[in-house]
Amino acid sequence: MDPAVVPRAIVAGHGGLPEGLVSAVEQITGRGNALIPFSNTGLGREEIESGLRDLLTLHGVKIVFTDLPGGSATIAARRVLHDTPGLMIVTGVSLAALIDFVFCAADMPARESAARAVEKGRAAIVSLAP
Amino acid sequence: MPIALYRIDDRLIHGQVVVGWGQPLGLGFIVLVDDVVAESDWEQELYRLGVPPSMDVYFMSTSDAASGLPGYVADRRVGMVLTGTVEAMLLLARTAPLPIAAVNVGGIHYREDRTQKLRYVFLNRSEELALSELSRTGVVVTAQDVPSATSHSLDELLRGGTK
Numbered sequence: 001m002d003p004a005v006v007p008r009a010i011v012a013g014h015g016g017l018p019e020g021l022v023s024a025v026e027q028i029t030g031r032g033n034a035l036i037p038f039s040n041t042g043l044g045r046e047e048i049e050s051g052l053r054d055l056l057t058l059h060g061v062k063i064v065f066t067d068l069p070g071g072s073a074t075i076a077a078r079r080v081l082h083d084t085p086g087l088m089i090v091t092g093v094s095l096a097a098l099i100d101f102v103f104c105a106a107d108m109p110a111r112e113s114a115a116r117a118v119e120k121g122r123a124a125i126v127s128l129a130p
Numbered sequence: 131m132p133i134a135l136y137r138i139d140d141r142l143i144h145g146q147v148v149v150g151w152g153q154p155l156g157l158g159f160i161v162l163v164d165d166v167v168a169e170s171d172w173e174q175e176l177y178r179l180g181v182p183p184s185m186d187v188y189f190m191s192t193s194d195a196a197s198g199l200p201g202y203v204a205d206r207r208v209g210m211v212l213t214g215t216v217e218a219m220l221l222l223a224r225t226a227p228l229p230i231a232a233v234n235v236g237g238i239h240y241r242e243d244r245t246q247k248l249r250y251v252f253l254n255r256s257e258e259l260a261l262s263e264l265s266r267t268g269v270v271v272t273a274q275d276v277p278s279a280t281s282h283s284l285d286e287l288l289r290g291g292t293k
Contacts, residue, residue, distance in 0.1 A: 014145060042249070044140045044239030070180030072144035078176055 001026065001033045007059040008113075009101065011093060012038040012052060012077060013067030024095050031102040036061070040073050048076040062086050062110040065093035065101075065117070088114040096124030132203060132231075133161075135210045138219050139236040142167070142212060143177045143187065146236065150276040151210065152185065158207025159186040163195040163222060164214050192218045196225035203228060216253075216260040223267050233264060235273040235287065247290050248282060250275045258288055 011018045018037035026032025036055055040048050052064065052073075066074040069091045077089045088110045090097065100120035104113045134155050139147060142162060151157070160181065167173040168191040178187050190198050195211075199222070202209055213219045216238070223230045237250045244252035251273050253261070261284060265271050271284040 042240060044237075044241070045142065045144075047239065048141075068145050068149070070143065070145060070148045070182075072141045075141075075144060075176060075180055078179070082172070 002030050005031045005034045005102070006106070007036050007061055008034045008106065009061050009063035009065055010036045010038050010052065010055050010059075011065045011098065012048075012073035013040065013093070014071060014073070015039060015041055017067055021093065021095055021098055025098050025102055028095075029099055029102055034102040035065075035098060038073070040071070040076075043072075045072060045076060048072055049079050052076055052080050056080065056084070056087070063088045063090065063101075063114055065089075065098065066091045067093055086110065090114050090117050090121075092121065093117075094121045094124060097121030131206055131208060133199075133211050134208045135234055136219065136222075136230055136232065137210060137212050137234045137236045138214070138216055138238065139212060140214050140238050142214050143180045146276055147210070147212065148181050148185070151236075152181075154277050155210070156208050157185055157210055159188060159202070159205065159209045161188045161190060161195070161198070161202050161209060161211045163190045163192055163211065163218055165191050165193075168194075192221050195222050196227065199226050199228055216257045216264070220260045220264050220267075223264055223269055230269050232270040232272065235261070235271065236275055247287050248273055251287060253288075261288070 011021055018039050022032050022035045022037040025035060036059055038051060038055055064077045066077055074091050081087050081089055097117040097120050101113055101117045168189045174189050181187055219233055235251055238252055240252045243254045246252050261271055265284050272281045273287045274281040
């Protein structure tokens with residue numbers, strides 16, 4: 001962990017995916033502490049929403065990455081978005097998107113870094129054949 | 131076509147519903163029975179965004195769901211009826227003009243007044259009684275979060291299954 005890196009986004013999703021993605025970002029970049037993992041496992045919809053709100057308040061971050069567009073974490077994040085000005089959600093998160101995100105300048109506006117993460121995530125999906 | 135699945139899930143529309151069950155069943159529509167969502171255009175939009183374009187979502191209040199059920203059963207597409215609470219499903223089973231053969235308990239999550247029964251099911255006493263009542267009306271009640279998981283009978287569920 002790089003002690004100079006501060007939390008900048010939440011990674012929310014199913015099962016062990018958020019922890020796994022953050023762990024992989026840490027392994028590759030040493031900047032895993034820019035991301036706060038949040039799993040929906042065992043939580044009802046109100047608990048997912050309140051958990052996200054608590055983390056956003058605690059860390060003062062403005063971006064939530066989620067895994068599945070129709071998943072409970074995304075739906076909860078959209079509820080939070082409804083009354084949280086400046087918040088951005090990026091759904092369909094991938095390791096490639098997160099790695100690019102943690103290397104963005106810390107003062108980059110949330111909208112810009114979110115758009116960049118979307119672009120990088122899309123570009124990293126490639127079909128390979130012999 | 132009969133409704134393929136009647137499900138109780140307090141997360142309402144989410145990944146397990148849309149992908150876990152929706153894909154293997156080939157769901158064409160979901161009937162979401164919830165009083166709060168039925169009264170809010172914004173809530174409805176939120177849940178519509180959670181399903182693929184090929185899937186319709188219809189929103190019903192608990193009081194209107196029973197009368198609407200025959201129309202959904204007559205639909206040629208595969209459908210799911212989804213409630214967020216045991217009480218809403220019990221009311222539907224009691225008032226529906228058509229019998230409901232089986233109900234799937236898919237997810238009722240932790241709350242302070244609830245006791246854990248399975249990894250994904252927590253129940254309070256009132257919910258336990260309502261599930262038993264549902265069973266007494268002739269409905270087969272089982273708990274199963276996703277199609278590939280073990281299905282637990284109501285007895286197993288109330289005993290606490292294997293958690």
